Amino acid sequence: MSTHPPQQEQEPEESPTEQPPESVEETSPGKQKRETDKADRRIREAQREADEAAADDGPTRHIKVFRYDPEVESKQEPRFDDFHVPFEKGMTVLDALIYARDNYDPSLTFRHSCRQAICGSDAFFVNGDQCLGCKTQISELSEPVRIEPLPHQDVVKDLVVDMEHFYDEMKAVDPYFDPDETPAGDLEEQRQSRQNREKVKMSTRCIWCGACFSSCNIAAGDNQYLGPAALNKAYRFAMDEREGSERKQQRLETIEQEHGVWRCQTQFSCTNVCPKDIPLTEHIQELKREAVKNNLKFW
Amino acid sequence: MYEHDVIVVGAGGAGLRAAIAAQEAGADVAMVTKLHPVRSHTGAAEGGINAALREADSWQDHAYDTMKGSDYLGDAPAIETLCKDSPYEVIQLEHWGMAFSREEDGRVSQRPFGGLSFPRTTYAGAETGHHLLHTLYEQVVKRGIEVYDEWHVLDLAVSDEERPEDRTCHGVVAYDVATGEISGFKARDGVILATGGPGQAFDHTTNAVSCTGDGQAMAYRAGVPLEDMEFIQFHPTTLPSTGVLISEGVRGEGGILYNAEGERFMFEHGYANNDGELASRDVVSRAELTEVNEGRGIEDEYVHLDMRHLGEERILDRLENILHLAEDFEGTDGIKEPMPVKPGQHYAMGGIETDENGETCITGLYAAGECACASVHGANRLGGNALPELIVLGKRAGYHAAGKEMEPAKIETGQRGEYETATIDSPVELGEGGTPGDAVADGGAVAAGGSADPDTLLEQAVAAERRRIEELLDKDEGIHHSEVRSKVQKTMTQNVNVFREQEGLKQALRDLRDARDEYQNVKVMDPSQTFNTDLLQTIETQNLLDLAEAITVGALARKEFRGAHWRAEAQERKDDEWLKHTMLSWNDGSPELWFRPVILEGENKTYEPKVRSY
Numbered sequence: 001m002s003t004h005p006p007q008q009e010q011e012p013e014e015s016p017t018e019q020p021p022e023s024v025e026e027t028s029p030g031k032q033k034r035e036t037d038k039a040d041r042r043i044r045e046a047q048r049e050a051d052e053a054a055a056d057d058g059p060t061r062h063i064k065v066f067r068y069d070p071e072v073e074s075k076q077e078p079r080f081d082d083f084h085v086p087f088e089k090g091m092t093v094l095d096a097l098i099y100a101r102d103n104y105d106p107s108l109t110f111r112h113s114c115r116q117a118i119c120g121s122d123a124f125f126v127n128g129d130q131c132l133g134c135k136t137q138i139s140e141l142s143e144p145v146r147i148e149p150l151p152h153q154d155v156v157k158d159l160v161v162d163m164e165h166f167y168d169e170m171k172a173v174d175p176y177f178d179p180d181e182t183p184a185g186d187l188e189e190q191r192q193s194r195q196n197r198e199k200v201k202m203s204t205r206c207i208w209c210g211a212c213f214s215s216c217n218i219a220a221g222d223n224q225y226l227g228p229a230a231l232n233k234a235y236r237f238a239m240d241e242r243e244g245s246e247r248k249q250q251r252l253e254t255i256e257q258e259h260g261v262w263r264c265q266t267q268f269s270c271t272n273v274c275p276k277d278i279p280l281t282e283h284i285q286e287l288k289r290e291a292v293k294n295n296l297k298f299w
Numbered sequence: 300m301y302e303h304d305v306i307v308v309g310a311g312g313a314g315l316r317a318a319i320a321a322q323e324a325g326a327d328v329a330m331v332t333k334l335h336p337v338r339s340h341t342g343a344a345e346g347g348i349n350a351a352l353r354e355a356d357s358w359q360d361h362a363y364d365t366m367k368g369s370d371y372l373g374d375a376p377a378i379e380t381l382c383k384d385s386p387y388e389v390i391q392l393e394h395w396g397m398a399f400s401r402e403e404d405g406r407v408s409q410r411p412f413g414g415l416s417f418p419r420t421t422y423a424g425a426e427t428g429h430h431l432l433h434t435l436y437e438q439v440v441k442r443g444i445e446v447y448d449e450w451h452v453l454d455l456a457v458s459d460e461e462r463p464e465d466r467t468c469h470g471v472v473a474y475d476v477a478t479g480e481i482s483g484f485k486a487r488d489g490v491i492l493a494t495g496g497p498g499q500a501f502d503h504t505t506n507a508v509s510c511t512g513d514g515q516a517m518a519y520r521a522g523v524p525l526e527d528m529e530f531i532q533f534h535p536t537t538l539p540s541t542g543v544l545i546s547e548g549v550r551g552e553g554g555i556l557y558n559a560e561g562e563r564f565m566f567e568h569g570y571a572n573n574d575g576e577l578a579s580r581d582v583v584s585r586a587e588l589t590e591v592n593e594g595r596g597i598e599d600e601y602v603h604l605d606m607r608h609l610g611e612e613r614i615l616d617r618l619e620n621i622l623h624l625a626e627d628f629e630g631t632d633g634i635k636e637p638m639p640v641k642p643g644q645h646y647a648m649g650g651i652e653t654d655e656n657g658e659t660c661i662t663g664l665y666a667a668g669e670c671a672c673a674s675v676h677g678a679n680r681l682g683g684n685a686l687p688e689l690i691v692l693g694k695r696a697g698y699h700a701a702g703k704e705m706e707p708a709k710i711e712t713g714q715r716g717e718y719e720t721a722t723i724d725s726p727v728e729l730g731e732g733g734t735p736g737d738a739v740a741d742g743g744a745v746a747a748g749g750s751a752d753p754d755t756l757l758e759q760a761v762a763a764e765r766r767r768i769e770e771l772l773d774k775d776e777g778i779h780h781s782e783v784r785s786k787v788q789k790t791m792t793q794n795v796n797v798f799r800e801q802e803g804l805k806q807a808l809r810d811l812r813d814a815r816d817e818y819q820n821v822k823v824m825d826p827s828q829t830f831n832t833d834l835l836q837t838i839e840t841q842n843l844l845d846l847a848e849a850i851t852v853g854a855l856a857r858k859e860f861r862g863a864h865w866r867a868e869a870q871e872r873k874d875d876e877w878l879k880h881t882m883l884s885w886n887d888g889s890p891e892l893w894f895r896p897v898i899l900e901g902e903n904k905t906y907e908p909k910v911r912s913y
Contacts (some may be wrong), residue, residue: 176440178441183394
């Protein structure tokens with residue numbers, strides 16, 4: 001299973017890499033009481049013991065996790081901490097993080113909830129790729145496994161990034177169904193062909209994890225670019241035959257604006273990282289074609 | 300302090316639907332939720348939404364199936380409300396654009412599900428919950444409803460009159476996860492709890508890490524009884540290594556269960572001679588474990604669920620998500636090989652006692668969705684009946700809280716009307732223990748101050764929560780909450796599982812007492828105000844302690860076999876004695892057990908308990 005030299009797995013002395021604080025000059029009195037560095041030291045000792053135990057017992061995996069906390073002195077300077085986690089078959093990146101948190105360092109912070117790739121909370125940057133921690137087998141990664149927060153978003157703490165900008169872009173495309181009219185009867189459904197449902201199906205799978213947005217060079221350089229997830233959301237409604245033509249027209253105008261579809265340079269990075277296999281680039285390309293067709297109408 | 304007419308706690312299906320309804324009824328509504336709405340666990344629901352949409356079907360048949368599925372422990376007014384309203388609510392979702400699977404004629408598809416007399420489970424692939432959640436959130440965005448996301452609600456601000464029935468809820472206290480700010484949220488008209496189930500009390504569960512029953516624990520400590528907590532649904536098809544759910548839709552579409560000897564045991568060993576794999580969930584889960592216990596399991600642990608014969612095309616069309624789950628979480632290719640499955644904790648039938656309008660016995664406090672117990676599911680929930688509960692009861696709670704005129708409820712709440720009290724046969728002291736007034740021990744519930752005005756009450760509640768958190772952060776020495784949590788999960792999974800016996804249940808109560816005592820010494824290791832998940836999980840663990848105890852007390856008290864609750868000492872349903880709901884009141888820290896009769900009288904008929912066979 002393992003593709004890495006075994007000696008790398010057992011270097012407890014190395015963890016955590018560098019160590020700080022000689023002076024603990026906490027500013028707020030509340031924080032002073034909490035004796036940050038004392039806790040830190042205890043955590044480190046616990047880890048060293050656990051590492052040694054694990055090294056004796058069986059295979060471990062070596063993870064290097066990005067650490068940062070703006071208000072804890074020892075973590076204000078971003079750093080990587082090393083953890084050696086006992087390996088079990090089927091272990092995911094998220095499992096390894098949970099193990100490290102519960103057994104070595106309870107302050108290790110990351111979002112996670114469902115553990116089954118549907119809540120979209122745990123998108124991380126792992127060995128240089130955006131992925132969902134819960135859906136990524138640790139045995140398939142080379143060691144040490146480097147786990148970082150999603151690039152191009154502000155880091156709140158450790159692996160937690162500020163998602164507000166991503167959410168704002170999602171909201172900018174009017175992300176809700178908006179038909180001209182709905183059937184008069186309370187029990188009367190709108191008809192939708194199987195073909196049309198099939199057409200929008202992949203676009204409706206988005207779980208708002210933000211992996212695509214983080215992988216996109218254009219979004220990194222243009223803060224106002226709607227980005228792949230929001231454009232996919234626009235696609236989901238623009239292509240739904242239950243919405244009216246006027247609404248579709250408005251939607252196309254939204255995605256055609258300066259920071260819309262034409263920014264996409266079809267690099268496919270979003271498509272490559274999407275954990276739900278949504279063909280994002282294709283959807284953006286199709287929106288471009290629709291926009292062109294639509295503009296031709298008025299010539 | 301923040302102030303709104305209606306505060307909805309939790310933003311899954313029930314919370315979102317309640318917020319939309321409350322706003323429609325004219326209220327200024329805000330949602331306060333520990334997760335961003337699209338992260339809610341509603342998104343993990345797979346199978347579908349039961350609704351009698353077709354001419355050959357009727358709400359009466361849906362109600363009959365639901366009552367039978369509940370093993371005659373559901374309350375008829377709640378069940379009939381669910382079944383009557385569900386078609387309207389499903390079509391409402393369709394009008395809001397939900398991506399339902401479709402028939403050739405363009406109408407929404409329906410499929411067979413366990414325990415149903417008609418294929419009435421409306422679905423969107425095998426990811427119905429995901430589509431429902433996102434469709435509802437889209438409507439919340441459209442309406443501009445305020446969402447305080449990643450605000451973790453710590454407690455309710457409830458007045459402390461002696462009888463819970465005289466109390467009023469004026470708001471909540473919440474913690475801003477990003478900054479550590481603790482603030483009051485005043486609710487002028489009502490607070491709606493939509494916080495989901497307590498699945499994390501068990502260690503093999505389909506539930507998210509966030510499903511810690513926070514709303515149930517807060518309501519319980521504020522005086523609202525918990526109802527029928529012993530009824531925990533163990534889903535028959537979860538992946539052995541992770542507990543990830545494999546939808547009942549697989550069996551609905553024709554999937555077959557086999558034991559190690561290749562026998563189709565549901566038929567060949569007579570567990571359900573008519574419905575086989577599509578018997579009710581409790582029946583199938585017991586059958587699987589019996590096979591394993593009698594040595595016919597695979598690797599002594601699980602059975603096989605085979606859908607290969609359905610063919611790749613049908614699988615991809617209707618169950619594609621299942622292929623991904625089996626591949627990603629068990630390394631199994633469902634098109635080429637059978638999938639390993641075993642029972643796992645899935646759903647809590649019991650919860651916060653409410654009537655069919657979502658109201659609890661405390662004025663201004665509502666609950667809807669899995670955290671609530673109206674009671675729609677009684678002793679066993681049918682597959683496809685959880686999602687309609689979210690939208691039907693969520694909407695009604697939203698309307699009622701916003702003051703919309705509604706038909707008065709037929710179900711009574713609190714200790715009013717007919718009820719009987721009982722004693723608990725516990726080997727250990729239950730409830731908070733510890734030092735009275737200790738903020739950590741009682742979850743901060745000492746906040747209230749008689750019938751003080753709402754603002755004062757809220758300020759006191761905020762102050763109590765500040766004290767609790769400071770105490771947790773400031774302790775010098777102590778153990779980590781994860782030790783306590785895993786102790787809870789271990790004993791619950793070992794002793795309060797599919798098969799239950801008296802001594803095991805008592806052992807669980809002893810273990811939980813130990814865990815409670817250990818919790819007195821928990822220390823939060825992370826000193827930070829920024830995104831302190833260590834602190835929040837420590838608080839969630841306290842909630843799990845209260846709920847695990849409530850589940851076990853109920854299981855010990857109910858000496859019969861009904862629905863999902865099986866007892867070694869009493870392997871039959873006893874209608875003479877047990878057609879009643881198990882009620883547990885916090886009673887200021889010394890839990891009190893009592894019972895309330897089941898309501899079997901529906902609008903036009905009385906449901907007569909019959910032998911439940913499938």
